[in-house]
Amino acid sequence: MPESVPKMLEHGLISQIKVAMAAHVKGPHVQANAISALAKIGIGLPESVSEMVERGLISQIKVAMAAHVDSAYVQNNACTALHSIANAMPESVSQMVEHGLISQIKVAMAAHLENVRVQTDAAVCLARIAHAMPESVSEMMEHGLISQIKVAMAAHVDNELAQANACWALGRMAAGMPESVSNMLEHGLISQIKVAMAAHVENEHVQAHACSVLDSIADAMPESVPKMLEHGLISQIKVAMAAHVKGPHVQANAISALAKIGIGLPESVSEMVERGLIFQIKELM
Structure with a gap:
């Protein structure tokens, strides 16, 4: 029900999701579900993405990815959320690059080669990043992402x-x-x-x-x-x-x-x- 998203924002749920993620970094289910919620919110109401960026959720997603490399669920949802953020707010891509997301996406792809959802969503993220910030491609090459x-x-x-x-x-x-x-x-x-x-x-x-x-x-x-x-x-x-x-x-x-x-x-x-x-x-x- 995408039309419910404005009500979530009114009640400060983006901020609350950030709090939950920070408090339960070691909980893969909390991280995966929280990130999934962010992706759905971003898709349902693209203008909500600016609040996510302001509240440091790009950094928080990176923390979740690094903490749960072995969880395909976390990695897939993270790539989906990053894609929706980059799609709605291309200028957020510079922050993704600053927080080392290119390297982290490579880690996700290498760790879950057989998981087609991780691979497809990771590729979309890379496409969005390269499109919004062409100079990031040199870093992608350094990390072996073409290979x-x-x-x-x-x-x-x-x-x-x-x-x-x-x-x-x-x-x-x-x-x-x-x-x-x-x-x-x-x-x-x-x-x-x-x-x-x-x-x-x-x-x-x-x-x-x-x-x-x-x-x-x-x-x-x-x-x-x-x-x-x-x-x-x-x-x-x-x-x-x-x-x-x-x-x-x-x-x-x-x-x-x-x-x-x-x-x-x-x-x-x-x-x-x-x-x-x-x-x-x-x-x-």
Whole structure:
């Protein structure tokens, strides 16, 4: 009942949740449930997030994550809450970075590799942080998060949300810090993105975010284009476009990626022509 949230705020429940978390740091159920409540409040009433930030709840969530690394429930709820906070108040991201949340998210991902919810929500957090604060991407690289995202993608190939969110995070990283692209190539992300696209052709979010990453990679590092061709990504982009004719984000990102591929390796255009991509693009106009 999201409409109940203003009443919670009237009664000072954000402050009370902070008190409960501080008093029961060693209680995983208290922490997990309190953080879950914060996430729901933030989603139900985005303007409540400013009070959470003022009351130091970003720091308190970090404390909970550090105290309960072994609890997937705490880690998942923490990532969900951080995502809702960053979504409602992008300027709060600088505080997350100051409190070491990038490092803590890496710890959560490494500790709960098999838990798909932790992986998907952690990836969303990273996407939000990288989008709101592009300079944070260098810290993500220092903590090995590109490698960690690759590991998550490989571990959850069958999960479309894990693949979509991972591609989203990678896309924001590549856009925020083009130098990160070489790191992506070193870790075999071009191959992994192809796997995601082939496994989830019908999922619009996977295809749109995957095309966005390829666009950023080809733009930042034209010499990566031959690797894309080796992995059949021109053909895969064609498949995505055909499967999502009415998906504007897929079409826009796919066309932009093809343009960057063509600029990066002009001889790739002949393959685009052979595969009917010129005709396919014309049909959209």
